Amino acid sequence: MNVRPILQALSRAAEARMIVFGDYTLDKYLYIDPSRDEPSVETGLTAYQVHEKRMYAGSGGTITNNLRALGAQVISIGLMGEDGEGFELRRCLEAVGADTASMVRSPEVCTAVYTKPMRLQPDGTWAEMNRLDFRNFTPPPQDLQARLLENLEARLPEADAVILIDQFCQRNLGVLTDTVRGEVSRLARRHPEKLFYVDSRAFSREFRDMIVKCNHLELTAGTPDSGSEDPEILERAAERLRRQTGNTFFVTRGERGMLVLREEGTAQVPAFPVTGPIDIVGAGDASTAGIVLGLTLGLTPEEAAALGCCVSSITIQQLGVTGTATVPQVCERLRSYGTMFAETGGNQL
8 A cells, every 4th residue: 555645644633624524412421439439328229420511513523523633634624512612612613623614502401311321341442332322303494594504505615525424323413404404515516626524324315415434234234135244245235326326436345444436436445453342433423534534636536535444543552532533543543554564465445
């Protein structure tokens, strides 16, 4: 693998300016030491004592965190409530240097939150307990959808790329409703000079005229091949969607790397091998940050996929947190990976 173009591109990461548009959540980690457990006087049930909490911007915030860690500039456009969690979400975004002026805040919605209780294990590691989620179970009001679209169009001239994050699997319960999805697809058609990229869990096939990324499980969900890891099956399914969406298509496959499909053909980009325990939370978002940054800086889709694989390989080694990767970390891993492939006679991209 020739990693020199990727290393050279990363030296210009600070020039890249992105809009991250869509679903933002607050990731709230609660740390519980079982030695502090005590019975509730009222119920007799065990009351878990939280001795520490850590909060991070999640979903679109995870992409934002990774882009900022890599040096890119980020404009955040999403939806949050006028609640304490919304305050914390904005604080987390601003702490990493994101521009939050175009976030839409309203008392008509609650801020989406993933609350993750983490329990200390005898071996000193942390294990995640049952998650507690805060969600909106009705579509966002039409006026809020209109404000989000207005903010996106107003900030578009400032950006090189727009990353759409479609986090939720239930139709119309996130920012990218049917209405918003249609309008953003039309915006992408009107602005071919801008890079539009979507990471959608459930509705990849419904976006048009933009780059699409999903994982292999999302790609085959609801089909007879659901859950398949066969590269030929995945390639056929992804090629069908590539033709529908009208642009390059990325399929992440965990430890098997990534498929890159475009009109010229299909490439398989290997994963970066890692050892030891891993935590895959946020791996897809980290891949997205690397892919879009690479494309914005002029890398080929295959080189951008390699950068995405590299970024995610670093974040998954950060346990019990939503991780990020810095440019020095990425460069170090790219160099070692390039050396490994050279020594083993691996194919170059």
